[in-house]
Amino acid sequence: AQSVTQLDSHVSVSEGTPVLLRCNYSSSYSPSLFWYVQHPNKGLQLLLKYTSAATLVKGINGFEAEFKKSETSFHLTKPSAHMSDAAEYFCVVSDLLNNAGNMLTFGGGTRLMVKP
Amino acid sequence: EPEVTQTPSHQVTQMGQEVILRCVPISNHLYFYWYRQILGQKVEFLVSFYNNEISEKSEIFDDQFSVERPDGSNFTLKIRSTKLEDSAMYFCASSERQPYPMGYGYTFGSGTRLTVV
Numbered sequence: 273a274q275s276v277t278q279l280d281s282h283v284s285v286s287e288g289t290p291v292l293l294r295c296n297y298s299s300s301y302s303p304s305l306f307w308y309v310q311h312p313n314k315g316l317q318l319l320l321k322y323t324s325a326a327t328l329v330k331g332i333n334g335f336e337a338e339f340k341k342s343e344t345s346f347h348l349t350k351p352s353a354h355m356s357d358a359a360e361y362f363c364v365v366s367d368l369l370n371n372a373g374n375m376l377t378f379g380g381g382t383r384l385m386v387k388p
Numbered sequence: 389e390p391e392v393t394q395t396p397s398h399q400v401t402q403m404g405q406e407v408i409l410r411c412v413p414i415s416n417h418l419y420f421y422w423y424r425q426i427l428g429q430k431v432e433f434l435v436s437f438y439n440n441e442i443s444e445k446s447e448i449f450d451d452q453f454s455v456e457r458p459d460g461s462n463f464t465l466k467i468r469s470t471k472l473e474d475s476a477m478y479f480c481a482s483s484e485r486q487p488y489p490m491g492y493g494y495t496f497g498s499g500t501r502l503t504v505v
Contacts, residue, residue, distance in 0.1 A: 308496075315392065316431075316479060316496035362431065375444060376423075376494075378431035 274299045274365050276379035284385040291335075291350040293382045295363030298344065305346045306364040306376070307337055316362065322346065333357070358386045390414040392497035394480050400503045401470055409465045409500045411480030417495070420463045421481040422455065424448070425499075431479065437463065470504045477501050 279294040297303060307319040320331025327339040337348045346363060363379040393412040401407045413420050422434040435445040437455050454466045463482070467474055480497040 313397075313498060315498040316481075318494065375433045375436070375446070376431075377433070378423075380430050 274303065274377045276363050276365050276377055278361075278363050278379035278382050280382050281380065282383045282385065284387060285353045286387045287355055288352050291348070291353045291357065291384065293348040293361050293363075293384065295337075295346045295348065295379060296344050297346060297363070297365045299365055304366045305337075305339060306366075307331065307335070307346075307348050308362045308364055308378075310360045310362065310381075312359075319348070319361075353384075353386045355386050355388065358384055360384075390495070392480055392482055392495050394478075394497035394500050396500060397498070398501045398503070400505060403472055403504055404469050407467050407470055407502065409467075409478050409480075409502065411463045411465070411482075411497055412461055413463055413480070413482030414484075414495055415461070417482035417484050419443075419483040420455075420457065421483075421494075422465045423479040423481065423496075424476040425479070426473075426476040434465070434478075467502075470502075472504050475502055475504045 275298045277296045283293060285291055302324055305322040308316045309319050310316050319335050320329045320337055322329045322339045330336045335348055335350045337346050339346050361382045361384055364376050366376050392414060395410045399407060418438060420437040423431050424434055425431045432448060433446050435449045435455055436443045440457060452468050456464050463480060477499045479499045481494055483494045
């Protein structure tokens with residue numbers, strides 16, 4: 273079965289400093305991995321996705337994530353935080369081997385706070 | 389940019405009542421989904437829908453739940469007799485095609501917060 277663990281429920285950074293949101297996954301075969309962001313009163317927006325191509329994935333708004341199979345990790349990073357990055361971030365996995373490819377499994381979410 | 393629209397944004401209902409949550413997926417999308425998030429818990433998959441039938445559902449999606457695409461534009465989730473534990477944020481999503489690689493074109497709505505009292 274697939275599962276996702278986001279190691280930090282809350283992360284606080286100062287504007288202009290790097291962001292690191294940690295994610296570890298469990299999957300039986302070859303997962304697809306995603307990061308979604310949710311701003312208050314907004315839908316879940318796809319930031320980036322990994323689907324067995326390049327292990328370093330670049331997304332929107334300057335975010336990127338690196339797939340490390342040996343560590344079963346898919347941490348999200350950004351070199352310099354902006355106030356508008358304050359939101360809830362979800363790490364998500366889908367394992368085609370275990371389902372028809374329709375189901376996403378979400379991590380518990382990390383709330384990113386950005387201080388001026 | 390096309391959006392998935394959910395109405396209402398917040399609904400309060402009494403325990404035992406039927407409730408219908410409405411979603412308007414993106415017009416050229418063919419696959420439709422419902423997810424929910426109980427306060428303080430993870431977002432959970434409920435059901436996926438394609439070609440006018442359920443393609444996959446989770447254990448949560450029991451006989452109290454049903455989905456329908458009644459008119460070619462709306463996609464609804466019905467809970468027949470609500471329980472207190474149905475209180476959650478319900479997210480609708482749609483995708484243009486079979487989502488492989490997974491997540492391709494998967495667009496979520498902003499959610500309906502259901503409160504059962």
